[in-house]
Amino acid sequence: MTAAFFDPDITPEEAHTAESDAAPAAKRNRASRKQKPAGLKLAAGMQTAAALVWIPQAALLAFSVGVISDGGSTTDVALAALAILALGIVRAAVEAAGGRIAFRAARGELTSRRNRAVAALAARSPLDIGRPASGLAASVVSEQAEAVVPYLARFQPIRMKASTVPLVFFACIFPISWVAALILLIAAPLIPIFMALIGWRAKAASEKQLAETGGLNAFLLDRLRGLATIRALDAVDVTAVRLRADADSLRSRTMAVLKIAFLSSAVLELFSALGVAATAVYIGFSLLGSIDIGTWHGRLTLTQGLFILLLAPAFFEPLRELSAVWHDRANGEAALAALDALSSQGPTILDGAEPDGVKAPTTVPSVQIDGLVFRHAPDLPVVIDDLYLNVAAGDHVALWGASGSGKTTILSLIAGLAQHEAGTIRVGGVPLTEDSAAALRCRMAWIGQRPHIFSGSLKRNVSVGRAGIDDGTIEDALRTVRLDGVVAANEIAAVGEGGLGLSGGEALRLALARVAANNDAGIILADEPTAHLDAATAADVTEALLALAKGRTLIVATHDPLLAARLDRTIHLETRRRGIAA
Numbered sequence: 001m002t003a004a005f006f007d008p009d010i011t012p013e014e015a016h017t018a019e020s021d022a023a024p025a026a027k028r029n030r031a032s033r034k035q036k037p038a039g040l041k042l043a044a045g046m047q048t049a050a051a052l053v054w055i056p057q058a059a060l061l062a063f064s065v066g067v068i069s070d071g072g073s074t075t076d077v078a079l080a081a082l083a084i085l086a087l088g089i090v091r092a093a094v095e096a097a098g099g100r101i102a103f104r105a106a107r108g109e110l111t112s113r114r115n116r117a118v119a120a121l122a123a124r125s126p127l128d129i130g131r132p133a134s135g136l137a138a139s140v141v142s143e144q145a146e147a148v149v150p151y152l153a154r155f156q157p158i159r160m161k162a163s164t165v166p167l168v169f170f171a172c173i174f175p176i177s178w179v180a181a182l183i184l185l186i187a188a189p190l191i192p193i194f195m196a197l198i199g200w201r202a203k204a205a206s207e208k209q210l211a212e213t214g215g216l217n218a219f220l221l222d223r224l225r226g227l228a229t230i231r232a233l234d235a236v237d238v239t240a241v242r243l244r245a246d247a248d249s250l251r252s253r254t255m256a257v258l259k260i261a262f263l264s265s266a267v268l269e270l271f272s273a274l275g276v277a278a279t280a281v282y283i284g285f286s287l288l289g290s291i292d293i294g295t296w297h298g299r300l301t302l303t304q305g306l307f308i309l310l311l312a313p314a315f316f317e318p319l320r321e322l323s324a325v326w327h328d329r330a331n332g333e334a335a336l337a338a339l340d341a342l343s344s345q346g347p348t349i350l351d352g353a354e355p356d357g358v359k360a361p362t363t364v365p366s367v368q369i370d371g372l373v374f375r376h377a378p379d380l381p382v383v384i385d386d387l388y389l390n391v392a393a394g395d396h397v398a399l400w401g402a403s404g405s406g407k408t409t410i411l412s413l414i415a416g417l418a419q420h421e422a423g424t425i426r427v428g429g430v431p432l433t434e435d436s437a438a439a440l441r442c443r444m445a446w447i448g449q450r451p452h453i454f455s456g457s458l459k460r461n462v463s464v465g466r467a468g469i470d471d472g473t474i475e476d477a478l479r480t481v482r483l484d485g486v487v488a489a490n491e492i493a494a495v496g497e498g499g500l501g502l503s504g505g506e507a508l509r510l511a512l513a514r515v516a517a518n519n520d521a522g523i524i525l526a527d528e529p530t531a532h533l534d535a536a537t538a539a540d541v542t543e544a545l546l547a548l549a550k551g552r553t554l555i556v557a558t559h560d561p562l563l564a565a566r567l568d569r570t571i572h573l574e575t576r577r578r579g580i581a582a
């Protein structure tokens with residue numbers, strides 16, 4: 001059993017992924033999250049090498065034109081033409097292979113960061129009020145995270161290209177003409193300077209836009225869940241106005257990001273066009289004989305001039321590509337930061353990084369609590385203070401106390417859903433620790449006040465993705481809780497989201513069926529199972545629960561005197577802090 005069993009916002013599939021590496025992933029440090037995938041370096045190297053192939057191509061092209069202008073025939077340049085073609089093919093192949101490697105590496109990196117974020121979310125304690133809103137988490141993990149791929153697959157290789165290729169081209173041009181080299185040298189640095197200035201603004205704008213998107217998603221999901229309440233309180237218009245305002249704000253943030261993206265492209269096009277034009281003017285006048293400075297030896301020849309002219313646009317090409325992907329960087333870094341924020345540590349459930357092979361008790365477990373102390377956060381007062389509790393194997397007990405006395409908290413602590421501050425909890429004699437929690441939780445079943453029902457068939461709702469639960473077991477479980485006649489178990493969409501189509505009592509019986517299908521659960525933890533039910537339905541649920549609890553340990557937090565009276569004993573909790581030895 002994992003946190004996902006208790007967490008309505010995590011699907012069984014996510015739970016399965018998260019289960020394997022929840023805690024270790026959550027504990028990885030920030031530095032490791034900043035590492036870039038290894039394949040990207042290779043891809044960047046290949047794309048840079050492909051760009052440099054243009055140098056011999058340009059040299060051969062200039063040489064061929066020079067030969068023809070000196071009266072040579074096309075056969076004199078046939079070999080050069082073939083070499084240009086061959087180099088072109090090599091260049092295209094290397095570039096395509098580099099692109100493919102970069103894309104694969106980026107997708108792999110995104111998948112592992114997504115898994116890390118989902119694992120960290122699954123490991124967060126359900127008692128943690130600082131957990132990210134479900135809509136925000138869903139938006140970051142599914143939608144915003146996609147911005148990581150273009151950032152890693154395009155921006156990273158192009159950045160390497162932009163920092164290498166112009167320097168090599170400069171080194172090729174400088175020995176021929178220092179004036180042409182000087183023109184490029186003056187035009188080139190202006191581009192990164194302006195790009196950096198614009199980039200800072202772009203990143204800030206992009207972060208704001210992503211935050212706004214996440215906020216809007218969280219708001220939307222929250223309000224959709226509470227649609228009935230909103231209607232009942234006649235707050236539809238207010239909600240619509242707020243939604244419209246949020247959507248407007250998102251629109252203006254998106255436009256701000258786009259404005260900056262267009263501005264950065266315009267700046268770059270301007271400087272690269274000026275650089276190429278100035279080089280062309282210089283070479284043109286040099287060839288016409290109007291200018292005879294700028295070369296190291298004599299006047300510029302046609303071959304030399306053409307070679308420089310062919311290299312000049314290619315000199316700016318990587319910088320132009322950099323501009324095209326510049327806002328990928330802003331979006332990508334903002335998405336990485338958002339994923340990292342989801343993966344950041346908060347209060348977690350007990351779930352060890354490397355279970356040390358602790359064996360859960362094979363017989364029906366007892367629960368023994370000694371000197372338990374718990375607070376929800378370091379700056380909050382203690383909720384459970386020095387609690388002693390002894391529940392023998394097979395015992396059925398009620399936790400009784402005023403609202404706020406800590407009944408739900410105690411059940412959560414027994415299930416290891418939060419870390420206690422002091423004291424020990426033993427389940428079947430095994431101390432509940434990071435290492436033993438996962439194994440011990442496999443022996444527990446939880447019935448919450450409002451069990452989360454997933455949209456889909458009853459069968460899927462009973463099995464919730466757990467391995468080893470076959471159709472026969474599910475049908476038996478539904479029969480045990482007398483749900484078999486309510487809706488067809490196999491029907492794909494038998495139940496709507498949040499249990500739509502089931503009454504409150506039926507939803508609770510469905511939660512009981514989940515327990516009935518779990519033969520390993522030696523302890524049942526039930527949190528106010530009869531709350532919100534009418535007397536007849538509460539009696540039904542009580543009967544079903546008691547039938548299910550035969551031969552198992554049962555701890556029920558309840559305010560229901562009829563339910564408490566049916567259990568072996570009642571443990572009274574004082575409101576606030578002090579527990580009673582039981």
Ligand SMILES: Nc1ncnc2c1ncn2[C@@H]1O[C@H](COP(=O)(O)OP(=O)(O)OP(=O)(O)O)[C@@H](O)[C@H]1O
Pocket residue numbers: 126127128129376383401402403404405406407408409410557
């Ligand atoms: N996630 C949380 N973060 C901070 N404080 C919390 C959190 N959950 C509960 N509390 C506080 O802890 C105390 C105990 O809450 P708990 O839900 O365990 O009480 P309870 O006895 O189950 O109440 P009820 O009978 O109303 O369900 C309460 O004062 C409550 O305000």
